[in-house]
Amino acid sequence: MSNSIEQLISALCCLPGIGPKSAQRMTYNLLERKREAGLHLAESLKTAIDKVQHCTKCRNLCESDLCHICSSTRRDQSLLCIVETPADVLALEQTNSYNGLYFVLMGHLSPLDGIGPKELGIEQLRARITIEIKEIILATNPTVEGEATAHYISNLVKNQKIKCTRIAHGVPMGGELEYLDGNTLARAFLGRQRVTTNS
Amino acid sequence: MSNSIEQLISALCCLPGIGPKSAQRMTYNLLERKREAGLHLAESLKTAIDKVQHCTKCRNLCESDLCHICSSTRRDQSLLCIVETPADVLALEQTNSYNGLYFVLMGHLSPLDGIGPKELGIEQLRARITIEIKEIILATNPTVEGEATAHYISNLVKNQKIKCTRIAHGVPMGGELEYLDGNTLARAFLGRQRVTTNS
Known part of the structure; x- marks a missing residue:
């Protein structure tokens, strides 16, 4: 195996979820049939890494000083949703159910990892938390670290007259109770809500 | 989502086995934590695509005119193993059980795909098939196309005084007969060999 092939295989292993065997498959596939796509990928990688930075207001990844959400005038400036990663922003945006602003932590509290x-x-x-903000929505992951982070931030705003909410935990839509873990089921019970009948 | 992020996500989709969701995960992972590894990957891609060509003798991927197997004097010049892809060469080399030369077809006969x-x-x-070659080993895949390709090549050398062999098909080591497909089992029966007892 030639040197530059070996180097490409080991470089591809930096991608999440890609081991040596997949990297080898990708390398041969690119070199045998997709050289143009490979060059395009190299170019896209460089461009993105050169250009993409953090939004100065919400810390999300973007190409300019302000991301398109922070610079939009159509967003509700009184809502601030706090998430862990840019991927979370994307997931929430795709639901089309939130029209406020974001703040991206880029991680969660994890003292052992510094x-x-x-x-x-x-x-x-x-x-960021000015008089303009009326509600802070804590949308960190429902993991131990995510919960701790949410708790920490809720403590920060405790003494201010800002509503602080946490996204609901419970049974996912389309899921079956039988196969759900006990922790989620317990949270779903604790968080039960009164049924409103339209009669 | 910024433009260069979107472009990187779609460029990553050219990799085999990577869909939009994995590409998105890779993109955010690279931009958030692994920018240096990302630049290194871009560089490795470019270098490999620039440098890697086909060996003029065996058609395997390599950086020079002759690959390290063809240019080696330690290999048995009388054996020629015919495989479909460079990955097959690598797999055979890793077994350390073959010391001859290779010829890489870079595919198999498939008239419908041209x-x-x-x-x-x-x-x-x-x-390539000179007087020097004493045996040709057909190691194409045991698929319909691979078998057809092996058959085609065996016809080519029929009239020459060259031994032409096909790798054995049968029960894989560690496999259980119970779970094997009938086709393989039938081949294993047809290809049965006399047991040699050392007594």
Whole structure:
């Protein structure tokens, strides 16, 4: 096997979920049949890594100083949704059910990995919370770290007159109770809501 | 989502087995945490695509005119193993059980896809088959196309005084007869060999 092939295989292993065997398959596939697509991929990688930075307001990934959500005048400036990653913003945007602003932590509190309030831009978040904001929606993941992060942020805004909410945890749509873990089921019971009948 | 992020996601979809969702995950992972690895990947892609060509003797992928197997003096010059892809060469080399030369078809006969003898370099193969070669080992895949390709090549050398063999088909090591398909089992029966007892 030639040197540059070996190097490409090991470089592809940096992609999440790609091991040596998949990387080898990708390398041969690119070199045998998709050289143009490969060059295009190399170009796209460089361009994206050169251009993409963080939005100065919400820390989301974008190409300019302000992302398209922060610079939009059509968004509800009184709602602030706090998420862990840019992928979460995308997932929420795709639901078309939220029209407020975001703040991206780029991670969650994880002291053992050296990720504290400073790394999550909590100072920047504090500066973001002005009189304009009426509600903060905590949409961190329902993991131990995500819950801890949500708890930490809710403590920050406790003394201010801002409504602080957490996204609902419970049975996912289309799921079956039988196959759900006990933790989720317990949360679904705790969070039960009164049925409103239209009669 | 910014333009160059979208472009990177769609460019990553050219990799085999990568759909939009995995490509999105890779993109965010690279941009959030692995920018250096991403640049290295872009560089490796370019280098490999620029440098890697086909060995003029065996058609395998390599950086020079002759690959390291064809240019080696330690290989048995009288054995020629015919495989479909460079990945097959690698797999055979890793078994450490073959010390001859290779010829890589870069595909198999598939008239419907426009792949005929010309695309597989059959002329080049014919030129390779000199008096030096004593045995040709057909190691194409045991698929319909692979079998047809093996049959075609065996016809080519029929009239020459060259031994032409096909790799054995049968029960894979560690497999269980109970779960094997009937076709393989039938081949294993047809290809049964006399047990040699050391007594």
